[in-house]
Amino acid sequence: xxxxxxxxxxxxxxxPxxxxPxxxxPxRAAGFRAPRTWASLVGSIRIGQxxxxxxxxxxxxxxxxxxxxxxxxVLALSLVFLGWYGxxxxxxxxxxxxxxxxxxxxxxxxxxxxxxxxxxxxxxLAFPLWLLAGFVMRLRWALLLSAAVLVVVVxxxxxxxxxxxxxxxxxxxVGGVFALGISxxxxxxxxxxxxxxxxxxxxxxxxxxxxxxxxELARTQRESGASEERTRVSRDIHDTVxxxxxxxxxxxxxxxxxxxxxxxxRALRQIGALAAEGMADARRxxxxxxxxxxxxxxxxxxxxxxxxxxxxxxxxxxxxHADDDLPSLGIDAEVALLRTAQSALANVRSxxxxxxxxxxxxxxxxxxxxxxxDDGIGFDARQWDxxxxxxxxxxxTGGGYGLRSMRARLRELGGGLDVxxxxxxxxxxxxxxxxxxxxxxxxxxxxG
Numbered sequence: 001x002x003x004x005x006x007x008x009x010x011x012x013x014x015x016p017x018x019x020x021p022x023x024x025x026p027x028r029a030a031g032f033r034a035p036r037t038w039a040s041l042v043g044s045i046r047i048g049q050x051x052x053x054x055x056x057x058x059x060x061x062x063x064x065x066x067x068x069x070x071x072x073x074v075l076a077l078s079l080v081f082l083g084w085y086g087x088x089x090x091x092x093x094x095x096x097x098x099x100x101x102x103x104x105x106x107x108x109x110x111x112x113x114x115x116x117x118x119x120x121x122x123x124x125l126a127f128p129l130w131l132l133a134g135f136v137m138r139l140r141w142a143l144l145l146s147a148a149v150l151v152v153v154v155x156x157x158x159x160x161x162x163x164x165x166x167x168x169x170x171x172x173x174v175g176g177v178f179a180l181g182i183s184x185x186x187x188x189x190x191x192x193x194x195x196x197x198x199x200x201x202x203x204x205x206x207x208x209x210x211x212x213x214x215x216e217l218a219r220t221q222r223e224s225g226a227s228e229e230r231t232r233v234s235r236d237i238h239d240t241v242x243x244x245x246x247x248x249x250x251x252x253x254x255x256x257x258x259x260x261x262x263x264x265x266r267a268l269r270q271i272g273a274l275a276a277e278g279m280a281d282a283r284r285x286x287x288x289x290x291x292x293x294x295x296x297x298x299x300x301x302x303x304x305x306x307x308x309x310x311x312x313x314x315x316x317x318x319x320x321h322a323d324d325d326l327p328s329l330g331i332d333a334e335v336a337l338l339r340t341a342q343s344a345l346a347n348v349r350s351x352x353x354x355x356x357x358x359x360x361x362x363x364x365x366x367x368x369x370x371x372x373x374d375d376g377i378g379f380d381a382r383q384w385d386x387x388x389x390x391x392x393x394x395x396x397t398g399g400g401y402g403l404r405s406m407r408a409r410l411r412e413l414g415g416g417l418d419v420x421x422x423x424x425x426x427x428x429x430x431x432x433x434x435x436x437x438x439x440x441x442x443x444x445x446x447x448g
Contacts, residue, residue, distance in 0.1 A: 053085060053128040064119035077115040081125070084108050101136045108132070109145065113152065120156040123172070130176045134183025142180065150176050235405045236281070239339040243346035244278030247313065250350070270313055299334050300326065300361055303341055307359060314349055322361040329368060333433045336409045337361075337370050340417070340431045343402045344372045352376025352427065367415070370431040381421040406431065 061078045065071055088104045109129055115122035126149050133142040133149075153172040248271050255267035300322035307318035329337070341359065348357050354376035362369050406429075407417040415433035 049128065049131055050089070052131075053125070054082070056124040056127060057082060060115075060119075060122040060124040063121035063124075067119060067121060069119045073118055077111075077118060077122070081108070081111050081115060084111055085128075098136070102141070105129075105132050105136050105145075109149070116152060116156050120159075123153045123156050126150070126153045126172060127175050127179050130179035131183050134180045135186065139184070142183075146176050146180055231408075235339065235409055238402065238405055239343045239346075240281035241278045243342060244274045244281070246346060246350055248274050248278075251313065298326075299329070299337060302338060303359055303361060306341060306345060307357075310345055310349060310357070316348065316354055317356040319356075319358045320361070321358070323363050326361065326363055327368060327435055329433065329435075333368070333413055333415075336413055336415070336433060337368070337431060339409060340370060340406045340429075341372065343406055344429050347402055348372075348374050348376065352378075354426070364432065367432045367434045371428065372431075373426065373428045375426045378421045378423050378425045378427050380423060381419045381427075 057078055061074045065074045084104075085108060088101075088108070091100070091104070112122065112125050112129060115125070129149050130146050133145045136142075137145060150172055251267045251271050251274070255264045255271070258264045258267065300320070303322070304320050307320050310316055311318045345357070345359075348354050352374050354374035357372065357374040360369075360371040360373075362371075403417070403419065410417050410431055410433060413433050415431065418430040418432075419427070420430075421427035
């Protein structure tokens with residue numbers, strides 16, 4: 001039977017476009033219109049083959065009738081050949097069984113052979129047979145059938161007329177080779193088209209997979225960003241608002257226990273100042289702005305004010321040693337050192353039972369170092385280093401979250417935190433952040 005597309009291609013083309021699933025329309029899914037060159041070429045070849053067959057049948061029948069073959073015989077042979085050929089056309093739309101197509105072609109060849117026995121003029125129909133042989137059969141069998149048809153075409157004039165010419169040999173030979181080449185080329189077009197559709201479908205699937213991976217990556221990045229932001233807010237709240245609330249609680253108890261009205265008044269003023277400071281910090285945490293202490297002053301000056309407040313509120317002797325010519329750090333580094341100092345001094349206030357604390361802010365060459373040393377009751381720093389999740393602090397009973405938060409914040413900037421302490425020997429914290437590319441000039445520190 002005449003060639004037809006593969007079953008999946010034929011089924012696809014028989015369905016209306018609107019009823020096909022999106023995955024079966026790779027060209028549309030890929031975002032471009034399918035070029036129609038290949039489909040038009042294949043369709044033109046099939047139509048051209050049918051037209052050639054009908055035209056050659058008419059030519060052969062007319063010449064046979066002109067040679068004196070009875071018209072009923074001519075019409076009967078022509079109608080049988082045309083009917084068998086048309087039946088194959090209809091059948092090819094319903095099946096692509098190669099074996100059935102081969103038997104159909106052999107039947108068509110026998111009908112043609114009978115027509116050639118009646119009149120040699122029907123040899124014109126050999127060209128469609130050569131085309132069909134290349135379309136329907138495997139190459140080896142197509143060559144054998146084509147050779148057999150060529151033998152019939154060459155010998156038919158000799159048998160009917162007793163003579164032949166070189167044209168009767170060379171012409172059919174060239175025509176047979178040409179027809180076989182066209183048919184095999186058509187099959188290559190079909191294979192290329194099928195491969196093209198497969199590649200487009202694979203491309204669409206890859207694009208969809210990439211889009212899904214990009215969505216997953218974006219979701220993961222959003223979750224990671226949200227987690228980092230929660231960690232940042234948690235640290236800031238611990239180092240600012242929580243410490244302010246802790247100090248307010250201590251001052252409130254002190255005010256309630258005080259008998260001197262002046263002492264109570266001073267405590268209430270300190271509570272008000274801490275509450276205002278905590279509110280400002282809370283607002284800046286929400287707005288992701290820099291700490292209030294660093295908005296209009298240097299890091300050393302901010303540390304000096306913190307120590308003055310500590311001394312005023314607790315009576316602890318607080319001293320700051322800051323280099324006069326400190327490198328200017330980026331805002332992230334300054335915030336990290338300030339939060340470290342706030343958290344450490346809050347632990348000195350709450351847990352260390354210290355009478356003296358010394359803070360040193362120094363240029364260490366390739367880094368800036370912040371040291372905080374108190375003479376409090378201390379704690380077992382070695383055990384804290386071995387068990388990071390156990391409780392620890394600057395004093396003996398400090399919350400371990402504070403130290404972990406300090407160290408994590410500093411490590412994010414390439415720095416670190418060293419802790420030296422022993423029960424009864426006080427505590428020394430040393431925070432350091434490398435300068436790298438963060439230094440943008442020089443800034444004067446303060447000393448208190």
